[in-house]
Amino acid sequence: MLAPIKIRDASLKQIRHACSNCSLRELCLPVGLSRDEMKQVDQLVTQGRPIRRGEYLYRAGQRFHSIYAVRLGFFKTSVISEDGREQVTGFHMNGELMGLDAISTTRHTCDAVALEDGEICELPFDDFESLARRIPALQHHLYRMMSREIVRDHGVMLLLGNMKAEERIAAFLLNLSERFEQRGYSHSSFHLRMTREEIGSYLGLKLETVSRTLSRFQEQGLVKVQNRLINLTDEAGLRQLVSSCVRD
Amino acid sequence: MLAPIKIRDASLKQIRHACSNCSLRELCLPVGLSRDEMKQVDQLVTQGRPIRRGEYLYRAGQRFHSIYAVRLGFFKTSVISEDGREQVTGFHMNGELMGLDAISTTRHTCDAVALEDGEICELPFDDFESLARRIPALQHHLYRMMSREIVRDHGVMLLLGNMKAEERIAAFLLNLSERFEQRGYSHSSFHLRMTREEIGSYLGLKLETVSRTLSRFQEQGLVKVQNRLINLTDEAGLRQLVSSCVRD
DNA sequence: GAATTTTTTTGATCTAAATCAACAATTGCC
DNA sequence: GGCAATTGTTGATTTAGATCAAAAAAATTC
Numbered sequence: 001m002l003a004p005i006k007i008r009d010a011s012l013k014q015i016r017h018a019c020s021n022c023s024l025r026e027l028c029l030p031v032g033l034s035r036d037e038m039k040q041v042d043q044l045v046t047q048g049r050p051i052r053r054g055e056y057l058y059r060a061g062q063r064f065h066s067i068y069a070v071r072l073g074f075f076k077t078s079v080i081s082e083d084g085r086e087q088v089t090g091f092h093m094n095g096e097l098m099g100l101d102a103i104s105t106t107r108h109t110c111d112a113v114a115l116e117d118g119e120i121c122e123l124p125f126d127d128f129e130s131l132a133r134r135i136p137a138l139q140h141h142l143y144r145m146m147s148r149e150i151v152r153d154h155g156v157m158l159l160l161g162n163m164k165a166e167e168r169i170a171a172f173l174l175n176l177s178e179r180f181e182q183r184g185y186s187h188s189s190f191h192l193r194m195t196r197e198e199i200g201s202y203l204g205l206k207l208e209t210v211s212r213t214l215s216r217f218q219e220q221g222l223v224k225v226q227n228r229l230i231n232l233t234d235e236a237g238l239r240q241l242v243s244s245c246v247r248d
Numbered sequence: 249m250l251a252p253i254k255i256r257d258a259s260l261k262q263i264r265h266a267c268s269n270c271s272l273r274e275l276c277l278p279v280g281l282s283r284d285e286m287k288q289v290d291q292l293v294t295q296g297r298p299i300r301r302g303e304y305l306y307r308a309g310q311r312f313h314s315i316y317a318v319r320l321g322f323f324k325t326s327v328i329s330e331d332g333r334e335q336v337t338g339f340h341m342n343g344e345l346m347g348l349d350a351i352s353t354t355r356h357t358c359d360a361v362a363l364e365d366g367e368i369c370e371l372p373f374d375d376f377e378s379l380a381r382r383i384p385a386l387q388h389h390l391y392r393m394m395s396r397e398i399v400r401d402h403g404v405m406l407l408l409g410n411m412k413a414e415e416r417i418a419a420f421l422l423n424l425s426e427r428f429e430q431r432g433y434s435h436s437s438f439h440l441r442m443t444r445e446e447i448g449s450y451l452g453l454k455l456e457t458v459s460r461t462l463s464r465f466q467e468q469g470l471v472k473v474q475n476r477l478i479n480l481t482d483e484a485g486l487r488q489l490v491s492s493c494v495r496d
Numbered sequence: 497g498a499a500t501t502t503t504t505t506t507g508a509t510c511t512a513a514a515t516c517a518a519c520a521a522t523t524g525c526c
Numbered sequence: 527g528g529c530a531a532t533t534g535t536t537g538a539t540t541t542a543g544a545t546c547a548a549a550a551a552a553a554t555t556c
Contacts (some may be wrong), residue, residue, distance in 0.1 A: 072327040079402050093325040101402060105394035129388060133381050140377060146394040147351035153325050153401035154349060154358065158335040161452035162406035193516070196534060198324065204409035204516060211535055227522075227534080243330040413543070443503065454544060459505055475504085476553070 024038045044127050048072075048119040055211065056119065057112040064102035066122045070094045072192040073118015080202065088202035089195060090116075091151070093179060108146050115193040163242075168203040169213045170241040175222065177232055188235070192228040204220045219241050262373070285383050292375050296320075296367040305346065305360040305368065312350035314370045318342045321366015322441040325447065327358045336450035338361075338400070339442060341427060348394050363441040408452045411490075415452040417461045418489040421471065425480055442475040 033041065048071040050229065051057070057068050060080065075092040089110055092098055102108040132139035160169050181187035192199070194212075197207040205213075216222045222238055224231035232238065281289065295321040299305070305316050308328065311334035323340040337358055340346055350356040351373065356382050380387035440447070442460075445455040453461075465471045470486055472479035482487065 040268070040310070043311065050297060055283055067532085072449065079406050081410060085406070085410045087402075087409045089402045089405055100395055101398045104392045105395075106290055109399050129384075131340055131393070133384060135375075136381060139381060143377070144352045147348055147353075148393070150349045150394065150397050150401065151357050153398065153405065154335075154337045156405055157337055157401065158327050158329055158333070160405060161335045162329065162333045181517060195532090201409065206277065207534080208515085211533095212513095215535075248303060269537095380507080444505095445503080457543060458508085459503095463505070494529085 025033050026060055033135065033137055037137075040131060040135070044131055045069075045121050045123060048121050048136075049084050049193060051114045051118050051120050053116050054113050055114050058102075058112070059111045060108050062108045064106045064108055064125065066098065067099040067102075067128070068112065069121040070096050070098065071119040071121050073120070074113055074115045075118070075120075076115055076132065076194060076198060077110045077112045086201055088194075089156075091176075092185060097149075102147055102173065114238045115198075143214050148235060158244055164204075165205055166210050166216075167242050168205065169199075169210065169217070170222075170238040172199065172203060173230065173232065174235070174238055174242065176230075177235070188232045190230055252274050257291060259359075263385060273411055275342070281383065281385060288379060289386065292379055293317075293369055293371060296368050296369050298430075299366050300363045301362050301364050303362050305362070306350075306356045312347065312356055312373070313346040314372050315345055315376070317362065317369040317371060318344050318346065319367040319369050322363045323366070323368075324363055324446060325358045325360045334429045334447055334449055336442075337404075337452065339424075343403045345393050345397075348397055362444075404450075413451075413453055413461050415490050416448075416453065416462075417458065417465070418449055418470075418486040420447065421478065421480065422483070422486055422490065424478075425483070432477070433435045436480045438478055440478060457485055 014072045040169045048211050057075070058064075070092050072094055075098060076088055077090050077092065078086050092112075093233075098112050099108065101110060128138075132142060138231055147233060159171055163171065165220070176190060180190050194202075195207070195209045200207045200210045201206075203210070214223065214225050217226050217238075220237070222232075222234045222241075224233055305323070306312075318340050320342055324336055325338045325340065325346055326334050326336045328334050339468050340360075346360050347356065349358060352423060364418070376386075376390070380390060407419055411419065424438060424440075425435045429436045442450075444458045446452075448455045448458045451458070462471065466473050467484075468485070470482045470489075472481055472482075473479060
């Protein structure tokens, strides 16, 4: 969830635990599976496939067979409008699922491309579904993951519909920070895998605005920017930016 | 799907058929259930409850128990940011589900309110889930409905991130038109159930901009506007607006 | 059905972000 | 390691839509 809708997500820590050290981590499955059930899921989850930067997992219009779990790396998904405008719909890192949008039409509705070398897990959806019928926790888990995607999208809608450039970028940085931290990386220092243009496309801004805003943040001592390396030097300040503007 | 991502939805007509005349229409379940399965679903789907205009189905933060199927009427869902800004996340009419966002956290993440008197069906989610395990078509159907919501949200993201006011409003009118038509109402003449402000909140515009744009459309002969009654007098023109601006 | 409140329209002005432009820095490639 | 291509920065200018304001029209309430 990118924009600050106030809902506590108590389940995060739990999930992180469950994901830490088993072969199911790429599914982020909560604990509670029997040894036998685990084995069945394992069989479904094919060995992670290495993916090179720039490689597409799928493109809009292609037939849908599998959902994809990021095991490693950084991906972007985007939709292209009739007249060729790109809207980045998300950036995805390990433990996150892609392709859920395709279930409804049995065709992919967006493109998914790797922004750095990585590894992904392909989950044939038919198999997943029938296995889910036998393993309630698995069924429930997918409902939860899809629901989470909807919540995330609503957050982006709030951001796009209501926030101004500074707020959007602050929210974006804080969101990345949080997600890196959840994965055991530094929350205050991280590398952007995407271009300014891609950030802009996600946030509904032009790349110049993204660049300028980052520069301004730097002047204000909120962040330190060296190319794509970001240092959050005043997280509280950023947080304030997100939730304070346009107060009435 | 609001913005024109080019994916054909072949299943719509089929669904409409299935929904036409059975007690499951509020779930929009595709055919293929046995008589016995139907009966089980029927038991789950409580008798539709009448809802008055202004009544809330749920509010953000409340515990999640059920998803809601609109049987009749017109609803809006919206998220409120920390500092009180409202983002309308959707308008919902009969056959559509609300509350899917709540599955992930077991708390509702948005408000749902009736914009006119109507009738809704409450579906206790736990029961739904266990029934879904026994009825594959039901399980699959919920995955599809959730996926569809994700696709729709991506369309809104495209609209908010890339389109200008005129395009947004044209897309919005065409989307309503299509949905009314799918339900057997006129596609060219319909009544807006929401205020200009609510339209604006959904589309990321101020109410003045919505009003002005509608007036301009009227001058251009694209629509006829009488209060909330809308007459699409040049659908082709509207369609062109949506897909032609900012061509490069 | 008169009075109050809410919603809508329209005009004037302002402003945040887009656009246009030029150059600098990085990255990737032969 | 040098060269081309991509990506990023910064400045000047424009503009779409926001904001402010006021009045008109509808809807609601008593």
